[in-house]
Amino acid sequence: MAKILKIYPDNPQENLIDEVVKTLKNGGLIIYPSDTVYALGCNIFDIRAMEKLALIKKIKLEKSHFSIICNDLSHLSSFTKPIDTSVFRFLKSKIPGPFTFILEANKNLPLAYKGKRTVGIRVPVHPVPQLIVEKLGHPIASTSIKDDDELIEYSTDPELIAEKYDHLVDIVIDSGYGDNVASTVIDLTSGEPEIIRQGKGMV
Secondary structure, three states, rough: EEEEEEOOOOOOOOOHHHHHHHHHHHOEEEEEOOOOOOEEEEEOHHHHHHHHHHHHOOOOOOOOOOOEOOOOHHHHHHEEEOHHHHHHHHHHHOOOOOOOEOOOOOOHHHHOHHHOOEEEEOOOOOHHHHHHHHHHOOOOOEEEEEEEOOOOOOOHHHHHHHOOOOOOOOOOEEEEOOOOOOOOOOOOOOOOOEEOOOOOOOO
């Protein structure tokens, strides 16, 4: 059964964040809040955890497109090819924020991402995922939690989310009701911003 941790953005308890980080290091899966929707996350370097994530989403890992959640731009060079000054300035002007940026991947991607030409990078404006990544020491893989309701695309109630994913994840972070508008996806691979999906972030 998943453990529910109440961690609110105005005062995230360090001991609870440490518990989440320990779970991630041990290959566990978490559900966490962001500045957009609730999401599933795991250790980006743990191939078994990544496989579990893909299994929950009912896709093959090699066909997945899980975002990489960072707490700032310092990890860019670890996963992406060098970007020009104008693209970097654009990124800096939007980060942190409700955006996912598609960038050209380099050859140093974690095993689960091997062979992918592009990668989605995200830096949410929410202290909980930011602290998790900071204390973990590297980004986490992430995918939004969809709702079965045809009218509501994303699940917003952490208690209902916990019920649904009770036997699939290790920790559910309850940070209050989430949003039901996902991040805006912007493709930067050509050097010019191209909106792939309009979401919460306004360009």
